[in-house]
Amino acid sequence: MFETFLSGIVISALIGLATGWVRYWMGFFVLFQGVIASLLIVWLIGKYRKHGSPVPSPSNRTALMAALGWLITFWVAQIYGLGLAQPWFDPFGYFGRILQGDAKEMAFGIKAIAGWARGFGGGFGGGFWVFLNVLDSAIMYLFLFRLPWPARAGNAPPEAGAGTTAENPTGGES
Amino acid sequence: MRLRVIRMFIFVAAAAGVIWGAVSWMFEGANDVKTAWAAIEAREYDQSIRLATRAIRFGRLDTEDLSSAFECRATASMRTDHLDHALEDLDRIVAMRSDYAGGYFLRGEVRLRQMKFEQALADLNRGFEIADPSGKSESRFLARRYAQHGVAKLGLKDVDGAMTDFNHSLELNPNAPETYYFRSFAFERQKQLPQALADMEKAVKIYDSNIFALPHADWLYRLQQLRERAKPQ
Numbered sequence: 001m002f003e004t005f006l007s008g009i010v011i012s013a014l015i016g017l018a019t020g021w022v023r024y025w026m027g028f029f030v031l032f033q034g035v036i037a038s039l040l041i042v043w044l045i046g047k048y049r050k051h052g053s054p055v056p057s058p059s060n061r062t063a064l065m066a067a068l069g070w071l072i073t074f075w076v077a078q079i080y081g082l083g084l085a086q087p088w089f090d091p092f093g094y095f096g097r098i099l100q101g102d103a104k105e106m107a108f109g110i111k112a113i114a115g116w117a118r119g120f121g122g123g124f125g126g127g128f129w130v131f132l133n134v135l136d137s138a139i140m141y142l143f144l145f146r147l148p149w150p151a152r153a154g155n156a157p158p159e160a161g162a163g164t165t166a167e168n169p170t171g172g173e174s
Numbered sequence: 175m176r177l178r179v180i181r182m183f184i185f186v187a188a189a190a191g192v193i194w195g196a197v198s199w200m201f202e203g204a205n206d207v208k209t210a211w212a213a214i215e216a217r218e219y220d221q222s223i224r225l226a227t228r229a230i231r232f233g234r235l236d237t238e239d240l241s242s243a244f245e246c247r248a249t250a251s252m253r254t255d256h257l258d259h260a261l262e263d264l265d266r267i268v269a270m271r272s273d274y275a276g277g278y279f280l281r282g283e284v285r286l287r288q289m290k291f292e293q294a295l296a297d298l299n300r301g302f303e304i305a306d307p308s309g310k311s312e313s314r315f316l317a318r319r320y321a322q323h324g325v326a327k328l329g330l331k332d333v334d335g336a337m338t339d340f341n342h343s344l345e346l347n348p349n350a351p352e353t354y355y356f357r358s359f360a361f362e363r364q365k366q367l368p369q370a371l372a373d374m375e376k377a378v379k380i381y382d383s384n385i386f387a388l389p390h391a392d393w394l395y396r397l398q399q400l401r402e403r404a405k406p407q
Contacts, residue, residue: 025197025232094220104220104221106221
């Protein structure tokens with residue numbers, strides 16, 4: 001399990017670096033960035049684990065802590081990757097100015113108003129920019145918490161035909 | 175194991191190549207340069223630096239556009255007080271286009287801000303050799319550069335030379351508040367306080383007539399100081 005966690009740290013760092021680099025050039029794709037990055041991390045962890053020994057399902061607490069570790073690593077690497085894309089390494093200054101509202105970052109996404117989904121884009125800074133980042137990281141955290149581990153007995157999908165009868169095909173008690 | 179490492183290496187190299195190619199294809203360099211200048215106008219210097227850098231790295235620009243991208247980035251760096259970064263870019267412009275006056279003028283301005291007066295004078299002189307070889311140009315754009323030339327001379331304690339530059343600058347553009355402000359220092363050094371006060375009052379008056387101008391507390395403070403000193407004892 002610890003080996004899986006460590007491989008996740010390395011993979012999160014690499015994906016974070018690439019994400020930060022792309023983010024500086026193209027802008028921040030709200031939600032898409034988190035979803036794509038977390039799915040890539042999870043997929044690569046799975047690829048790595050195929051070559052190692054199978055791991056048992058961790059407890060919720062362990063899975064939450066592991067996901068938090070990966071998310072923090074991803075963010076640190078993302079900041080560093082963004083700095084590498086800059087002409088002069090200054091990622092903290094860049095994010096700091098956006099955070100204070102003195103500068104803006106280009107952000108894109110899809111919003112839904114009254115059932116209509118529309119694309120949005122523009123420069124964002126300050127509190128709303130923080131909100132967009134927290135939203136993106138929350139989705140990422142959810143994916144990193146749930147997806148990398150094998151399903152536990154309680155959550156495992158039922159085997160075909162188990163617990164069903166001709167009278168009660170759903171297998172529920174009635 | 176060895177085969178896996180080689181395979182992985184080829185995969186990473188191919189992925190990096192594809193991403194680089196896609197990014198180069200995606201970004202329109204000349205358009206990025208225009209947007210970067212627009213960001214300067216909007217005082218969004220981080221965006222300006224980002225767009226200009228994107229144009230420089232991926233834009234496949236010709237020499238003129240490349241020089242414009244460097245100039246834009248240098249302007250943004252200068253306005254955010256990253257003078258060393260600005261100088262790096264301006265050195266590139268001067269090396270790339272030695273017959274372009276704008277590169278020398280801007281480098282002179284940056285060196286002036288660094289208080290390197292002799293180097294600033296050398297750059298500004300080179301700019302004038304290209305843009306105004308006879309010294310008879312009536313372009314208003316040169317007014318600002320002549321004023322900076324005067325400030326550099328003032329820094330070198332050549333008050334008479336500075337006064338000549340300020341006067342020439344005001345002939346080209348009589349509505350430049352900064353030039354009156356600088357000339358008031360020259361008058362003050364020559365112990366002509368009434369003229370210094372008159373210039374300072376004119377500078378503040380012109381400056382205040384621009385409704386978009388931010389308050390200039392140091393100018394107002396200087397005006398008040400000059401008024402007190404010019405009062406008959």
